[in-house]
Amino acid sequence: MPAPIELDQIDLRVLRVLQASGRATYDEIAQVVNLSPSATLRRVKRLEESKVISGYVALLDPEGVGLALTAYINVRLEKHSAVHKRSPMDAFRASVQAWPEVVECSSLTGDMDYLLRVMVSDMAHYSRFVMETLLKHPSVQDCKTSFVLDTVKRTTALPF
Numbered sequence: 001m002p003a004p005i006e007l008d009q010i011d012l013r014v015l016r017v018l019q020a021s022g023r024a025t026y027d028e029i030a031q032v033v034n035l036s037p038s039a040t041l042r043r044v045k046r047l048e049e050s051k052v053i054s055g056y057v058a059l060l061d062p063e064g065v066g067l068a069l070t071a072y073i074n075v076r077l078e079k080h081s082a083v084h085k086r087s088p089m090d091a092f093r094a095s096v097q098a099w100p101e102v103v104e105c106s107s108l109t110g111d112m113d114y115l116l117r118v119m120v121s122d123m124a125h126y127s128r129f130v131m132e133t134l135l136k137h138p139s140v141q142d143c144k145t146s147f148v149l150d151t152v153k154r155t156t157a158l159p160f
Contacts, residue, residue, distance in 0.1 A: 005050045007052070010043065011052075013032065014029055014040065014043055014047065015160070017029045022057070026038075026041045066121050069148075070117065070147070070148040071117075071118045071120070071146065071148070072115060073134070073144070074108075074112035075092075075114040076112050076113055077089060077141055078141045089107075091137075091138065092113075092114070095137055099129075101125075101133075103117050103118070105117075126145075
């Protein structure tokens with residue numbers, strides 16, 4: 001892992017431009033941040049190499065690709081395991097990586113162990129995922145689901 005770098009105001013402006021439009025050219029970024037395109041290129045490369053910029057993606061409309069239902073699932077894991085096998089958390093974390101319906105998984109404090117953001121086509125797809133995948137996992141003890149009725153705000157931009 002590269003050492004953290006100090007970000008100046010120009011770096012922050014470059015990052016804001018890229019968060020708003022990841023396909024912006026170096027010329028376009030340079031105009032906004034008042035640098036030459038070559039100086040802008042050097043800054044962007046430095047931000048990429050230091051992993052401040054971790055990648056570039058195309059953001060898709062979930063409904064446009066047939067994922068009309070979003071659910072947040074709180075998951076509680078069993079607390080005991082045999083010494084000779086992996087811990088329930090390790091086993092669960094490994095399994096989550098292979099479940100395409102899970103687009104985000106966070107470890108939590110409190111009563112539940114994990115929060116999953118799950119995107120599926122419809123209620124039947126959700127039911128299949130929960131009954132045939134999630135609840136059949138040997139580490140899962142319990143889960144509770146909340147369904148998204150309406151998305152009020154969605155952003156990938158970090159607030160800095």
